[in-house]
Amino acid sequence: MQWRVPLVDLAYGDEEKQAVLKVLDSHWLTMGGVTQQFEKEFARFVGAEHAVAVSNATVALHLACLAAGLGPGDEVIAPSLTFVATANAVLYTGAQVRFADIISETDLTLSPQAISALIGPRTKAIIVMHYAGFPCKMQAILEIASQHGLAVIEDAAHAAGAWLDGKHLGVWGDVGCFSFFSNKNLATGEGGMIVTNRSDLAEKARLLRSHAMTSVTWDRHQGRYYTYDVVELGYNYRIDEIRSALGLAQLEKLEVNNARRRAITRRYWDGLKNTGLVLPFHASDGAPGIIPSCHIFPCLLPAEIERTRFIDAMRSEGIQTSIHYPPVHQLTYYEKKYSPPRLPITETAASREVTLPLFPTMSDEQIEQVMSGVKASLATSLGGGKPA
Numbered sequence: 001m002q003w004r005v006p007l008v009d010l011a012y013g014d015e016e017k018q019a020v021l022k023v024l025d026s027h028w029l030t031m032g033g034v035t036q037q038f039e040k041e042f043a044r045f046v047g048a049e050h051a052v053a054v055s056n057a058t059v060a061l062h063l064a065c066l067a068a069g070l071g072p073g074d075e076v077i078a079p080s081l082t083f084v085a086t087a088n089a090v091l092y093t094g095a096q097v098r099f100a101d102i103i104s105e106t107d108l109t110l111s112p113q114a115i116s117a118l119i120g121p122r123t124k125a126i127i128v129m130h131y132a133g134f135p136c137k138m139q140a141i142l143e144i145a146s147q148h149g150l151a152v153i154e155d156a157a158h159a160a161g162a163w164l165d166g167k168h169l170g171v172w173g174d175v176g177c178f179s180f181f182s183n184k185n186l187a188t189g190e191g192g193m194i195v196t197n198r199s200d201l202a203e204k205a206r207l208l209r210s211h212a213m214t215s216v217t218w219d220r221h222q223g224r225y226y227t228y229d230v231v232e233l234g235y236n237y238r239i240d241e242i243r244s245a246l247g248l249a250q251l252e253k254l255e256v257n258n259a260r261r262r263a264i265t266r267r268y269w270d271g272l273k274n275t276g277l278v279l280p281f282h283a284s285d286g287a288p289g290i291i292p293s294c295h296i297f298p299c300l301l302p303a304e305i306e307r308t309r310f311i312d313a314m315r316s317e318g319i320q321t322s323i324h325y326p327p328v329h330q331l332t333y334y335e336k337k338y339s340p341p342r343l344p345i346t347e348t349a350a351s352r353e354v355t356l357p358l359f360p361t362m363s364d365e366q367i368e369q370v371m372s373g374v375k376a377s378l379a380t381s382l383g384g385g386k387p388a
């Protein structure tokens, strides 16, 4: 389908091409000098002591859970309004997930009160997810965590280039996980990063990333070692030099691209505020200390609008939309696994949510097309009304 306005588009240029060609010419394809530089520059950018580059954010979350010591018998409190990988990473370790509700229809992040209500003798950790790159209530959540001796893992997949009170998201808790999947703010195709200020967690993640081998191929290439031992059950969660080179080129542009995302978000908020749509996070605009990454633009349809009709009407205008997210606790696998928890705010918000196109290279004309498309589609999508 040829969209007039696609949901996302890459902000790629000649820099990315040149970066890849340089790697090809170097004849070294997997974890080496470029990856080390990507880790160093990403750590400096977010202000973390350590950064460990991996294949994607799903395995970053898995390693974060393992490094935090999670295993069978443990429970982890997590949001349901997230991508399924947030919860899957917990289950990979043998630990169980307890889903907590979000704050409200206008703040789609995990509710500190809901977290507190779920803490029990088996609770070991909290995973937060900074929805759309807007910060969770980190002060309150860290306080709860320290009262109960819980680890805090941040799913920062949406949050590259997002700050709260001068501190980058992902470095508030014990360990943070970033995604560089194709549709994220910093895109390398596949890719992820673990950041932490704790050297014990960084060491563990580094070890498990590459089969828990005591030396990696790069070290042996450098002539430092000629053999290796394996000291734990590890994985191959490595990244390659091509993706790390793309990551360095994208990191260079991240702040400019995010500034454009914020400007587009403000245009949407301003142009759509009187349409009956609920606009999450709008109230945080201009709040001191909050610099969001504006990874996606969520809005909630009025109750009388039929969502599938609205999405179809947008499609007929050539505008692609998406849904973030079908709640994890309602996905078949999770619904069968756990007796369904009651998450009323997550359930209503998720059933009315639609994500509008947002990417840094969007033209002003495309922004206007989306907003007039929304208004026209709302008018034709009343439940039980005449067909669009």
Ligand SMILES: *Cc1c(COP(=O)(O)O)cnc(C)c1O
Binding pocket: 055, 056, 057, 058, 059, 082, 083, 085, 086, 129, 155, 157, 158, 178, 179, 180, 181, 191, 192
């Ligand atoms: C994209 C995403 C992930 C998974 O990232 P991958 O790099 O694709 O594994 C996890 N959590 C959230 C919230 C995401 O948006």
